[in-house]
Amino acid sequence: MSDVTYLTQEGLNKLKQELDQLKNVERPAISKQIGEAIEKGDISENAEYDAAKDAQGMLEAKIAVMQGKVANARIIDESKIDTSKVQILNKVTVKNKKNNAIVSYTLVPESEADIKAGRISIQTPIAKGLIGKKVGDEVEIKVPSGIIPFEIVEISI
Numbered sequence: 001m002s003d004v005t006y007l008t009q010e011g012l013n014k015l016k017q018e019l020d021q022l023k024n025v026e027r028p029a030i031s032k033q034i035g036e037a038i039e040k041g042d043i044s045e046n047a048e049y050d051a052a053k054d055a056q057g058m059l060e061a062k063i064a065v066m067q068g069k070v071a072n073a074r075i076i077d078e079s080k081i082d083t084s085k086v087q088i089l090n091k092v093t094v095k096n097k098k099n100n101a102i103v104s105y106t107l108v109p110e111s112e113a114d115i116k117a118g119r120i121s122i123q124t125p126i127a128k129g130l131i132g133k134k135v136g137d138e139v140e141i142k143v144p145s146g147i148i149p150f151e152i153v154e155i156s157i
Helices: 009-039 047-071 125-130
Strands: 005-007 073-075 091-096 102-108 119-121 138-143 146-156
Touching (some): 005 009, 009 047, 102 125, 125 146
Parallel strands (some): 005 073, 102 119
Antiparallel strands (some): 091 102, 091 146, 138 146
8 A cells, every 4th residue: 555645736747747758758668678679589698688678677666656656646735735833835944043044945745855946855854843833933853963953933835
């Protein structure tokens, strides 16, 4: 049984596009490679055939995982996002109490994380430490480099 995957509509559309690419472009390309390797003769000692079959197996496994995610996807209704406390899809501005740096993060499903765009996975230590907190709350979050004290400055959408 697969776990429920929470996605925005945009994230689900991106996942479906990637799945479509794998099924309709990459799968036929690997089948063609297998066919070409078979045409070269004895497949018992054909490295090209073995490599293509391995690639096919990995591709089929990836397709199966992605199909499971699509089948178990739950769309997050962005219009019902509450900003009274930190939750998924909130943009949270925090102040690092050690160095007074102010940083904003948007908490997103794991598959939509992009640190360069300020979108961190809900599964990260920072996001887990912020969930359920309110503006003005101070929280100490354990990260790989140690414990960082944060103050929540703003919660928005």
